[in-house]
Each structure stands twice: as C-alpha cells, then as structure tokens.
C-alpha cells in the first residue's frame with residue numbers, strides 16, 4: 001500500500017509499505033477512504049514532537065471501512081463504515097473510566113505519532129471497540145473526517161473547558177481549523193458574542209460566515225483595547241487560545257473578564273509568562289486539555305441532525321498519490337486559503 005512516511009525533521013516521502021496486520025485481539029485494520037492533514041502533522045515535520053520516530057506513517061484523522069478485526073473485537077465487523085478517533089482508548093484503565101481517553105495507559109494520542117497512522121491505504125487501530133465509531137447511514141463522510149480531531153478538540157478543550165454559556169461573551173484567538181471548530185461548537189450554547197481574532201483576513205471572513213459576531217485583525221496590535229471597547233470595558237467571559245504561541249496566550253490574559261475562563265487549546269513549544277501580578281485578583285480560571293474525543297457520540301448526532309456542518313471547513317481535495325501537493329497547499333495556508341484538505345485513498 002501507499003503511505004506517507006515521516007523521515008525525520010523536514011523530511012517525508014510517499015512509499016510502499018506492507019498492509020498492516022492484526023497484532024492484538026482488540027485490533028482492527030481499517031481501509032482508509034478519506035484522511036486529512038492536521039497542524040500537528042506540521043509540528044511533527046518541524047521536529048517538535050520527539051515521540052514520533054522516523055519511519056512512522058503520519059496521520060491521526062480519517063474515515064474508512066473495517067477490513068479485518070481481531071478475535072476480541074465485538075462491536076465491528078468487516079465492511080462496517082467507521083470514523084477513526086485521533087485518540088485510541090482501552091475504555092478500561094483508570095483514566096479511560098474517568099473519560100480522560102487522551103491519557104489512556106495503553107493508548108492516548110499514539111496514532112501517527114508512536115504507531116503508524118492514517119495517511120495510507122490501510123491503518124491498524126488498537127482498542128478498536130472503543131476507538132472507532134460507526135458511521136450512520138447516509139452520513140457525509142467528508143464532514144465526519146472533521147470529527148476525528150478538530151471538532152472534539154475545539155469543543156472539549158475550548159468550549160466545554162471554557163464554560164461557554166447562554167448570553168456569554170466569547171473570544172477565540174486563532175481562526176485556524178481548531179479555532180473555527182470552537183466557533184461552530186460554541187454556538188450550541190448560544191453565547192451573545194463571539195469575537196474571532198487572527199492575522200488572516202480570509203480566515204476572519206470565514207469566521208463571519210460561520211457565526212462570529214465580530215472579528216479583529218491581530219496585526220493592528222490593539223486587540224485588547226478593541227475587545228474592551230466591544231464589551232463595555234469588561235472583557236470576555238471565555239477566552240479560547242487556539243494558536244499555541246506566547247503572544248496569543250498573553251492576549252487571552254489581557255481580555256478575560258473578572259470571573260472568566262482562559263481555555264488553552266494550542267500546543268505550546270516554548271515557555272509562556274503567566275501574568276499573575278495582573279490576574280491574581282480577577283477570579284479567573286485557566287484550563288488546559290489534550291482532546292479526549294469523549295464527546296464523539298454527541299458530536300456525531302449534531303452533524304447528522306445538521307445542527308453544525310463541519311464540511312464547511314474543507315477547502316481542498318487530493319488523491320493519496322498527490323499527498324505531497326496536499327502538504328504543500330496546507331503548509332502555505334496564508335497564500336492558498338487552505339483550511340482542511342481531504343485526501344482520498
């Protein structure tokens with residue numbers, strides 16, 4: 001089969017690999033139909049994720065059809081259409097029992113990181129019963145590919161941790177796929193205002209289409225001033241950090257209202273100063289989270305019932321043979337206006 005292999009920082013290649021085999025009774029092998037590229041794959045290629053060793057097949061998102069199952073898999077059979085969670089979970093360890101799948105002692109985020117991932121024709125999924133989700137009849141498979149990672153990430157790490165409430169004021173700093181996923185799912189709770197902040201005017205335009213009540217281009221350096229103006233000097237009840245750099249976290253500190261929450265979503269590669277000298281008396285909460293995908297069944301229903309349409313985030317489509325072009329397009333998002341690229345295996 002064809003597979004996209006990480007070869008070390010800055011290097012990747014599309015290569016032939018053997019089709020994966022069942023290794024444990026709880027495994028399934030899934031034939032990939034559609035996969036996609038995540039900002040985190042770019043982090044790996046920069047060398048930011050040392051747990052990912054050269055030789056690993058990248059990718060932790062996708063939908064496909066079950067090809068084979070181990071003897072211990074009871075929920076899925078050959079031919080079942082499935083959505084793959086970016087998080088593998090045994091369902092039995094202490095963390096899984098608490099709904100913290102991301103910290104599963106024999107799983108977590110391993111796909112396309114510590115074990116071969118989904119940017120290939122086939123993938124082996126450990127703990128298949130609790131890491132795959134059946135695709136309902138008639139569902140849009142491209143829309144569901146957005147559920148493997150970005151929708152649950154925006155929702156769990158941003159919206160749920162950020163305690164978005166009816167009538168509240170929300171700011172989302174970073175309008176990439178994750179920030180936009182937070183924007184879509186924040187609207188489940190009918191906040192009064194959702195302010196999107198980014199440097200990229202195209203992404204801000206998209207934000208407006210997807211429900212933002214206001215947008216701020218971060219380039220003018222007056223984000224905090226503008227947000228305070230928009231909120232009568234209070235700031236926002238929820239500030240969602242969806243970038244992963246010190247500047248965007250500091251923006252959240254500047255705009256959070258007394259009693260509010262900063263929900264960090266971004267993956268941070270360097271130290272961030274925490275301004276407790278300004279925040280100590282403001283009764284705020286700061287949260288962090290690695291996505292658990294524990295809300296997958298609920299998100300599947302909201303997509304099925306068309307409460308949200310994550311397909312709006314798909315901007316480009318490529319065949320697996322052209323995945324290097326897909327990486328190039330996705331990697332130059334500012335000039336290509338790419339959000340999510342679908343790769344068809």
Ligand SMILES: NC(=O)c1ccc[n+]([C@@H]2O[C@H](COP(=O)([O-])OP(=O)(O)OC[C@H]3O[C@@H](n4cnc5c(N)ncnc54)[C@H](O)[C@@H]3O)[C@@H](O)[C@H]2O)c1
Nearest residue numbers: 039174176177178198242243244247248265266267290291
């Ligand atoms: N916590 C988790 O489990 C989890 C899961 C998946 C991804 N992530 C992380 O979420 C973050 C966002 O992912 P993405 O795919 O949307 O990334 P992305 O790079 O596509 O989007 C980030 C956006 O932030 C904007 N930006 C950059 N600096 C900014 C600043 N100072 N102020 C405002 N906007 C700024 C960029 O223009 C860009 O549009 C990444 O760090 C990613 O690794 C976290």
Ligand SMILES: [Zn+2]
Nearest residue numbers: 038039040149
């Ligand atoms: Zn991801």
Ligand SMILES: [Zn+2]
Nearest residue numbers: 090093096104
């Ligand atoms: Zn577990």
